[in-house]
Amino acid sequence: MPQNRPRRPKVLCLDDEPAVVEGITRTLRKLYDVTGCTKGTEALAVLEADPGFAVVLSDMRMPEMNGAEFLAKARELAPDATRMLLTGQTDLDAAIAAINEGQIFRFLTKPCPPPTLRGAMAAAVAQHRLVTGERVLLQKTLRGSVEVMMEVLGLVSPTYFGRTTRLRHLAADLATALGHPAVWQIEVAAMLSQLGYVVLAPEIAEKVYYGRILDQRERAEVERAWVQAAEMLAPIPRLEPILWIVRNVRRTAADMAHQPGASPDLVRAARILRVAMDFDELLADGRTSAQLAIDTLRGREGHYDEDVLDALEALRGGGQRSRVAEVPVGALAPGMILVEDLALASGMLLVARGYEVTERLLARISGYPADALATDTVRVVLPREQAEAA
Known part of the structure; x- marks a missing residue:
């Protein structure tokens, strides 16, 4: 059998009559990988274990749960699957319920001819x-565009870009650990969440970065920067969910829930990003340990979701990142993450801590003579494969 033969689309079929399931399987098995179930609970367990089905087909009238109820639950477990309803009923109310609750693609009547x-x-x-193709294209295109924009802005504000990179990695790690369904949205929101700081006066941006106390005028400037950032992002199409996260990340959970466009997933995303942002701010002075920062967050009762803090402690306390090493600047390689700032001998910041080394950064550094740098070595987090080999 050829190894490059495309995989057949997976179809889940639910009907309480075994003979119907067998008949559908025979009709479709030449073109599709069909899984048949006769109980709603069984079918839901299959979807929970493997949400990668292309189509979910369900009967309407069943003893445990009807097709409308099943498809509504199936939508939560496998939101990308196309849902269809097969029924012998002609009851209009049942059909409307199925369409509204399960957002079905097509309504078929029994008996349904094989063609x-x-x-x-x-x-x-x-x-x-x-x-699925549109979503993947959107993710890749949007995230790629944001990454390029962030790198360009990093040339203007290395401090800002270093923090953006740290937030991106931490927020994505937290979202993955917590099983959030839209990790990429949180990752992009993390990259864009600091955009407002680019328009801040350099002295205010530096105070914000290092967690220093702001006076009333400076706090007002920071708030205006957040509004300006949201206004800059608003015209970008398909960015609405990410913009919602950026706009509401500093609100309380109760306040978020009442904002226009709120959904449980968006509120959860903003709560995850808020933990990442506040954790990074506490580490900005360079003296606070990760554990002390986590304990400080826990001390702010009611400010954060406990399970997000648990995930943060597991990530930071479990050695998820590879080991730290001091390497010559000339030995920097893509994938390494700077643990400390890299500056020029003149004192100008070249790259902030948290920056992930790229080919573009290496080309930029190579443009400076060796004696133009403030140091010959820099501490970095090694990529996992390098750390395991060391």
């Missing part, structure tokens, strides 16, 4: 490919 079923299945798989 009709195959045609509907082909359309459902095409819909699944369209939805």
Whole structure:
């Protein structure tokens, strides 16, 4: 058998009559990988274990739960799957409930002739490919564009960009550990969350970066910077969920829930990013340990979600990052993360701590003579593969 043969789309079929499940399987098995179930709880367990089904097809009238209830739950477990309902009922209310609760793609009546079923299945798989393909394209295009913009802004404000890089990694790690369904949105929001600081006066931006006390005028300037950042992002299409996170990240959970466009996933994303931001601010002075910073956050009762703090402590206390090493500046390699700032001998900051080394950064550093740098070595976090080999 050829090794490069494309995988068949996976289809989940639910009907309380085994004979119906067997008949559907026979009709579709040449083109699809069909999994049949006769109980709603069984089908939900299958989706929970593997949400990668292209299509979910369900009967309407079943003893444990009807098709509308099942498809609504299936949507939560496998949101990308195309959902279809197969029923012998002609009850309009049942059909409307199924469409509204499960957001089904197509409504089929029993008995359903094989050609009709195959045609509907082909359309459902095409819909699944369209939805997933558009999302992947959006993620790659949007995230790639933001990454380029952040690198350009890093040339203007190395301090800002260093913090942005740290937040991006930590927020993504937290979201992954907590099983958030939109890690990429949190990652992009983390990159954009500091955009307002670019318009701040350098002396205020430096005070914010190092966690120094701001007077009333400076705090007002910072608030205005946040508003300006949101205004800059607003015209970008498809950025609405990310913009919502950036706009509301400093609100309380109760206040977030009442903001226009709020959803449980968006509120959760903003809460995750807030922990990452406040944790990084506490570490900015260079004297506070990670554990002390976590304990400080825990001491602010009611400010954060406890499970997010638990995930933060597990990540920072469990050695998730590879070991720190001091390397010559000339030995820097892509994937390393700076633990300390890299400056010129003149005192000008070249790259802030937290920056992940890229080929572009190496080319930039190589443009300076060796004696133009303030130091010959710099401490970095080694990529996992290098740390394991060391």
